[in-house]
Amino acid sequence: MTQNTGPVPGASYAPPPTTPIEPRPPLRRVRTDRVLAGVAGGVARWLGIDPVIVRVVLVILAIFGGSGLLLYVLGWLFIPEEGDPSSEAEKLIERGRQPGSTTRTVLIVGGVVLGVIVLVNLLSFGPMNGVWGFGGGSSLLLLLIVGGLVLWLANRPASGTAAWTPPSVPSAPSASAPTDSTTPTAADHDAVALTSTTAADTVTAADAAGFAYGGYGGYPGYAAPVPTPTPPSAPRQRSYLGLATMSLALVTMGTLGALSMAGVANIPAVVVLSAGVGVLGLGLLVGTIVGRARWLIALALPLLMVTVLVALLPSNLRLGNGIGERVWTPTTPAAAAGPFRLGIGDAELDLTDVVFPAGSTATYPVSASVDVGELRVIAPEGVTVLVTATNGLGEITVEGLPRTSGQDRQIITELPGIVPESAPTIDLIVDVAVGNLEVSRA
Amino acid sequence: MRKHPFDLLSFVAGLLFVGLALAYGIGAYTDVRLEPQYVFPLVLVVLGLAGLAGSILAQQRNDRVLASVAQDTADVRTQPLR
Structure with a gap:
């Protein structure tokens, strides 16, 4: 390498290859075909659907809960207008900001404040205060989240390519070093060799340091190396931790x-x-x-949401007892003992066919349960029946008592009826987690 | 897997989910009960605060990296990260 191979600033600077144009147009508020600020028209063009659909959806959402209005305002704030590089929100922030880093902070703080306001609103006015966040308010929250995601996804590719451009050509340091060394005296051959090496080293070092510099002029056929600008952050390695964890949760x-x-x-x-949550x-x-x-x-x-909901269900709810309809008609006291169980569905336990030993005054336990559904128990005449009825959520109807409904109740009573002096006793223990429970004489 | 700087959001979210899972697991066998109406709002607020703190930290980290790069390459002009 000789002295005249110093970089010629900007001589053959090749810009990095531009990314291919996406088929989907960027999310922008339209200037034509607008009613208010062009949000609906822009979203419709971005989605490739008729603007009327978007407007109808927005109006419906505005009527039911007002989220349509909020979404429209958010769209007006955060979606830039056609031909305008920045959105209204960015312009607002641009006016008052000092260093570049505050933009993001302000945006995030604003988002969190907005989120807290929405949360507080939901907390105080939500139609289902008991199970907060699952009532009608949840659709608003969901819309906010979805809307934010859409905006973020829509603006991400554009800002990803536009926000960062390669640094300008650093002409001064790499050009000055060889220039200094290109003043050899004829009498100083060794020194020339020495300085030229230094010059070459300087160039190489500069190159290795990631400088985007002006290419090698004067070498025909030698393609100028494409400048490799230092990216803002190291390329992110694909991580399989999430996938592995999800699989492990599913298996568990x-x-x-x-x-x-x-x-x-x-x-x-x-x-x-x-x-799974754990x-x-x-x-x-x-x-x-x-x-x-x-x-x-x-x-x-969402898994936690389901967990919270399921934890609200009565604690006597168990899975695994089957689904369907059941009619149990035991004929012996041993068979009547049960336990009869049904997971989901309607069940009837008919004890009228049970034949008790003659003259028996013993107590025979009978137990039956339905997790979700209805349980009807028909007790025989002429037998003392002690009822222990447990109900998580629903109605309890025991003969001789008024029908009651509510949550987590237990009724212990004796069924009315004419019972002879020496009669057996049925100790009936019935349990319905969610649903109705009925006990009566035949 | 590659080691990376401490991720505050993942840490807080992990603690939160593990803690709640334990609480519900224990609650299924004991009388300990969480107030269901506060669980979800609390989770959202905590995650939001963690994300906020995490992004501010990441921003500062980026700014520091940028500053050191700028020092190394004296007059290489770089645009601020946004």
């Missing part, structure tokens, strides 16, 4: 569920679900140090 929940269904272990549904949480904890698994949060949140 499946195994626990199967054990419960097969009757090997009596595992409440809430434990199966919370085990595994996802452990994956996230691993992701604190190695690998990337943040999207597990999006998976754990």
Whole structure:
């Protein structure tokens, strides 16, 4: 390499290859075909559907809960207008900001404040205050989340390519070093060799340091190296932590569920679900140090929601007792003992055919349960019947007592009726977790 | 898997989910009960705060990296990260 191979600033600078144009147009508010600020028209063009559909959806959402209005305002704020590089929100922030880093902070703080306001609103006015977040307000929350995601996804590719451009050609340092060394005296051959090496080294070092510099002029056929600008952050390695964790959570929940269904272990549904939440949480904890698994949060949140809901169900709810309709008609006291169980469905326990030993005054236990559904028990005449009825959520109708409904109640009573002096006793223990329970004489 | 700087959001979310899972698991066998109407709002607020703190930390980290790069390559002009 000789002295005149110094970089010629900007001589053959090749810009990095541009990314191919996406088929989908960027999400922009339209200037034509607009009613208010062009949000609906822009979203419709972006989605490739008729603007009327978007407007109808927005109006419906505005009427039911007002989220349509909110979404429209958000769209007006955050979607830039056609031919305008920045959105209204960005312009607002642009006016008052000092260093570049505050933009994002302000946006995030604003988003959190907005979120808290929405949360407080839902908390105080939600139609289902008892089970907060699952009532009509949840659709608003869901819409906010979906809307935010759509906006983020829509603007991400555009800002990804536009926000960062390669640094300008650093002409000064790499050009000056060779220039200094290109003043050799004829008498100083060794020195020339020495300085030229230094010059070459300088160039190489500069090149290796990631400088985008002006290419090698004067070498025909020698393609100028494409400048390799230093990216803003190291390219992210694909992490399989999230996938592995999700799979592990599925296996855990499946195994626990199967054990419960097969009757090997009596595992409440809430434990199966919370085990899944726990595994996802452990994956996230691993992701604190190695690998990337943040999207597990999006998976754990709905699972937690279901867990919270299921935990609200009565504690006597168990899975694995079968689904369908049952009519139990035992004929002997031993067969009547049960326990009769049904998971989901309607069941009838008819004790009128049970033949008790003549002259028996013993107490015969009978137990029956339905998890979700209805249970009717028909007791025979001429027998003392002690009833212990437990109901998680629903109605209890025991003959001789007024019908009651409510949550987590237990009624202990004796069925009315004419019972001879020496008659057997049925100790009837019935349990319906969710649904109606009825006990009566034949 | 590649080691990376401490991720606050993952850490807080992980603790939260593991903690709640334990609470519900224990609650299924004991009388300990969480107030259901507060669980979900609490989770959202905590996750949001963690995300906020995490992004501010990441922003500062980015700014520091940028500053050191800028020092190394004296007059290489780079656009601020947004």
